[in-house]
Amino acid sequence: MAGKILLSFVLPIGAMVIVGIGYAVYIIATGTSMEEVTIKIGGARWTQYMQTVLFIGSAFAMYAWFERRSKWSLGLRQTNGADLGIQGFFAGIVLMTLSSILIWAAGGMKWEATEWDYTLLNSMVEGFILYSFVAFSEEIFTRGYIQGLIKYHYGSTTAIIVSSIIFAFMHSMNPNMFETPFPFINICLAGILFSVARELTGSLRWPIGLHLSWNFFQGYVYGFQVSGTEPVPAVLTVTYKGNTALSGGDFGAEGSYMASFVLLLGIIAVYYLYRKKKR
Known part of the structure; x- marks a missing residue:
């Protein structure tokens, strides 16, 4: 179980690191300094949205890969969910x-x-x-x-x-x-x-x-x-x-x-x- 929890963190964090490195290499190639790169990546709103989407994706992926047959619920299917x-x-x-x-x-x-x-x-x-x-x-x-x-x-x-x-x-x-x-x-x-x-x-x-x-x-x-x-x-x-x-x-x-x-x-x-x- 601990390994699954660890993997659920590794997936989104690893993806964020890969995307961040790729973006940094791209904007450095355009002549941007490392200080400006840090500011652009750290303060960019798109990185916040990307983080949320990746953690959502990790939860659904881990559930689909390992837990679907266990039949426990993620908690999203309720008839009175809106209420x-x-x-x-x-x-x-x-x-x-x-x-x-x-x-x-x-x-x-x-x-x-x-x-x-x-x-x-x-x-x-x-x-x-x-x-x-x-x-x-x-x-x-x-x-x-x-x-x-x-x-x-x-x-x-x-x-x-x-x-x-x-x-x-x-x-x-x-x-x-x-x-x-x-x-x-x-x-x-x-x-x-x-x-x-x-x-x-x-x-x-x-x-x-x-x-x-x-x-x-x-x-x-x-x-x-x-x-x-x-x-x-x-x-x-x-x-x-x-x-x-x-x-x-x-x-x-x-x-x-x-x-x-x-x-x-x-x-x-x-x-x-x-x-x-x-x-």
């Missing part, structure tokens, strides 16, 4: 809004409204599309394939814990991930929240919806950085005032202990709400 996706989406809005308000109320930051213009609208449309890809990619890979695989061999509890830790380590290269303990803790807690929802609803639609709205509202509405990524034009502009453990600092709201509290509440709420429905 679950909408429920998850609104849950993400509630949880991120509560996290943001608690940080603000505790003096961790202040907000200023941004003037509405074409730049802001364009930013929000691009952000929604990007985080739709991110949500589907990370959920189908970690909750769909990895959690499903571990559950098949070791049961639900182990699958929830291990897949959530793997999910957190997938963000270990993000800027400021280890500036304080809270970014890693909160990514683990978010992974547990997504995993519990996937387990109790039997569907990836709920965690996909929550993942999308959590990231989108964090970055493009409330103005935080999302998991250490660069700030973007947002509805509200954030100015940090408190210490990093409170405000989240350059990692975003996910780096705040207020988010830890809200995520724990979310896990408890999802467990009790959807456990009854599953029964």
Whole structure:
């Protein structure tokens, strides 16, 4: 099983390295310096989309090659999938809004409204599309394939814990991930929240919806950085005032202990709400 998980990472990462090298060789041949090459590849939006597509492809390929006969589900075939996706989406809005308000109320930051213009609208449309890809990619890979695989061999509890830790380590290269303990803790807690929802609803639609709205509202509405990524034009502009453990600092709201509290509440709420429905 560990070999399958490792291979599921090697496939997309290997493909990204090959494409990156090929692209670098091409633009160096046009006379571009190595410094400019690094900037172009690192900051290019197409590399983010390519990464999401490759991880989606890896999940489906690994399932088709090794798991199809096992008959366990990736979590994409539900008659009420649209309803679950909408429920998850609104849950993400509630949880991120509560996290943001608690940080603000505790003096961790202040907000200023941004003037509405074409730049802001364009930013929000691009952000929604990007985080739709991110949500589907990370959920189908970690909750769909990895959690499903571990559950098949070791049961639900182990699958929830291990897949959530793997999910957190997938963000270990993000800027400021280890500036304080809270970014890693909160990514683990978010992974547990997504995993519990996937387990109790039997569907990836709920965690996909929550993942999308959590990231989108964090970055493009409330103005935080999302998991250490660069700030973007947002509805509200954030100015940090408190210490990093409170405000989240350059990692975003996910780096705040207020988010830890809200995520724990979310896990408890999802467990009790959807456990009854599953029964």
